[in-house]
Amino acid sequence: MVIDAHAHLFESLDVFQKSWLESLKTHKRIQLGNKGYEKWEATFNGRVETLIQDMDQAGIDKAVVLPSFPSVAHGEELPKISIWRCNEYAAEAQRKYPDRIIGFARVDPLRKDALDLLLKAVIEWGLKGVKIHPTTPVTDEVVQPLMSKINELEILVLFHMGVDPIPFLAKNGDPVCLDTLTVRFPKMKIIAAHHARGFEELLTAIILNRLGKIYSDLACWQYEYAFSPWRFIIKMRYFMDRIPRFVLMGSDWPYTKNAPLSHKEWFDAIRNLKIPEPVLKLGLGIRDFSQEEKDMLLGENARFLFRI
DSSP: EEEEEEEEEOSSGGGHHHHHHHHHHHHHHHHHHHHHHHHHTTTTOHHHHHHHHHHHHHHHEEEEEEOOOOOOOSSSSSOSSSSSHHHHHHHHHHHHHTTTTTEEEOTTSSSTTTHHHHHIIIIIIIOOOOEESSSSSSSSSGGGGHHHHHHHHEEEEEEESSOOOOTSSSGOOOOOOHHHHHHOEEEEEEEGGGGGSSSSHHHHHHHHHTTTEEEEOTTTTTTHHOOHHHHHHHHHHHHHOOOSSSSOOOOOTTTBBBBTHHHHHHHHHTTTTTOOOHTTTTTTSSSOOOOOHHHHIIIHHHHHTTTO
């Protein structure tokens, strides 16, 4: 079974504030160059029907979907589509494609209605977990009621981790906060999104010393693969040497759709992971990726975590 453990859904670009959308486009143009940006912009579509088509093309059986909406970190400007509707759309997608879609709620911990939204999304709409994009450290007292409720419900929680463009601050993506949460909330089962890019070795060490408490996903590591393939291969070898059962495949679809890789190209990159033969012959103790390891990355680890 092949599982994308980190994709996004949105009905239209009206879920975003105009200022945030322009900021995203500027960042993508710098990141991808003009040609890559044009390819990305032309296919930036977050509807579930488009996701299913891309999953079919990429050979993906199931996807965990996270609603997209702007954060309070982007200011007071309100989009045309509410946060509540964004979550409801994920629930509708799960009902429409129950064998393909695993829906998560997405809650901004700084909003006053965060607890109400979480309860409605999980209990009434049947979403299977929650995604938190920290706009303040998740160990701050102001968000502890939400963390406590997530622990009480015993649902999976995916935290966006790592370094991001402004307005998000690197300190809020530091995975050291997750270590604190595992102590405060012993029932909490955590996914650290993006393998906390920029903090990946720290996260690996934390996962290794909190076995069974924290998983990670590889969403957005397409950029590492496309722009620095040797570093990517070595990092994958390190992850599979140290925490082989706690790494999940993820795409960040559609934010990564078609640039720098298509959905299919990204999953094929993992299917075809290989240490170059000259490196294997150096006698450094480096071993190639086994089929079992690739299967774990592509879906077996996620299948165990999501109890599929």
